[in-house]
Amino acid sequence: MAQQYVGIDLHRRRSVIVRMTEAGEVVDEVRIDNDPVALASEVAKAGENPEVVLEAAYGWYWAADVLELIGATVHLAHPLGVKAYAHQRVKNDAKDAKTLADLARMNLVPEAWIAPHSVRDLRELVRYRAKLVAMRTSLKAQVHAVLAKDCIRVPMSDLFGVKGNACSTTSACRPRPLPR
Numbered sequence: 387m388a389q390q391y392v393g394i395d396l397h398r399r400r401s402v403i404v405r406m407t408e409a410g411e412v413v414d415e416v417r418i419d420n421d422p423v424a425l426a427s428e429v430a431k432a433g434e435n436p437e438v439v440l441e442a443a444y445g446w447y448w449a450a451d452v453l454e455l456i457g458a459t460v461h462l463a464h465p466l467g468v469k470a471y472a473h474q475r476v477k478n479d480a481k482d483a484k485t486l487a488d489l490a491r492m493n494l495v496p497e498a499w500i501a502p503h504s505v506r507d508l509r510e511l512v513r514y515r516a517k518l519v520a521m522r523t524s525l526k527a528q529v530h531a532v533l534a535k536d537c538i539r540v541p542m543s544d545l546f547g548v549k550g551n552a553c554s555t556t557s558a559c560r561p562r563p564l565p566r
Contacts, residue, residue: 390432392458393486394440395479396420396449403428404483405436406491415480420445422452429458439463439486442498450500460500463489467496 388408395402401420405413414431418424429438438458440449442465453460463486471489489495501509526546533540542549 388433390436391487391490392429392432392436392438393483393488393490394425394429394438394449395483395486396440396443396446397479398445401425401449402479402483404480404487405432406484406487408491410488410491412484412487415483417479420449422448425449425452426456429453430456432458435459437461437490439490439495441465441468441482441486447506461490461495462498462500464496464498470496 390413391406391408393404393406397420399420400417402415402417403425404415407413416428418428429436432438434457436458438453439461440446440453441463446462450460450462468485468489471485471494486495529545533545540550542553544550
C-alpha cells in the first residue's frame with residue numbers, strides 16, 4: 387500500500403477523518419464518535435506508519451497517544467499556522483480535515499510541540515494550581531466586597547493572614563457594623 391496521509395478535525399464528541407494519497411486524491415472521509423478504538427481502527431486503514439495531522443485543539447492528548455500507540459507519525463498542527471494556509475470561503479469539518487491531510491502531504495504542517503507525558507503531567511499540575519489560586523483570590527475579593535458593601539471595618543490589614551485567622555477565634559476581634 388502506498389503512503390497515505392490522514393487529517394483529523396478533532397472535536398469534543400465527534401471527529402472527521404480524511405485519508406489521502408500522495409497524489410492528493412481523497413481515499414476516504416469518515417465521521418466518527420470520539421473513541422480510542424474507533425480512531426485507531428479508522429487510521430489503521432491508512433496502512434503502516436501513516437502521517438497523521440491533528441490540530442492542537444481541546445482534548446488532543448488522548449488522540450495523539452492512541453495514534454502513537456498504533457505506529458502513526460503524529461504531527462500536531464498549530465491552529466494559527468493552519469489558518470494561514472486555509473483560504474477557504476466555505477469552511478466545514480471535512481474541508482478542515484482535508485486541509486490538514488494536504489499540509490502533511492506537502493510537508494507544510496505548522497507544527498506545535500507534542501510534549502512528553504512527564505511534561506504534560508507537570509503542565510497539568512501547574513494549570514490546576516493556577517486555577518485554584520485564581521479561585522481563592524476571587525473568593526477573598528468577594529468577602530472583601532461584602533464587607534465593604536455594608537461598611538464593615540475589620541481591625542487588621544490582612545483579613546486572611548495570621549492576625550485575621552487569630553482574630554476569628556475571639557469575639558473581641560469580630561467586626562461590628564457601623565450604625566446607619
